[in-house]
Amino acid sequence: MGVKNVRRYFPISTSSIELVLDNLQIECGLTPAFWQGEPEIFDPRLCTWLESRYMHSKQDRTSVAMAMIPEGWNTFRLQPIRLSGRDRRQLANWVAA
DSSP states (O other), rough: OOHOOOOOOOOSTEEEEEEEEEEEEEEEOOOOHTTTTOOOOHHHHHHHHHHHIIITTTTTOOOOOEEEEEEETTTEEEOOOOOOOOHHHHHHHHHHO
């Protein structure tokens, strides 16, 4: 997600976000590390959903680019996005930002 994007899109007072995963909606807490340079969301339900939905058929275990589409206050729909080689490089730069 990138440190700059966390500062840009999430108010510091945000303690959790809701993710819509197909027909499932989960609340994920944001740890202090999220605000201190490690902008990752850890939730076992999210990991299980990603594994079952997108990783089970991938032999090489390459990552799947996902977009967080706003659906309301602190609610986002997770959706895969297709990327060309150029887009993958841009995404890598965006995430590192």
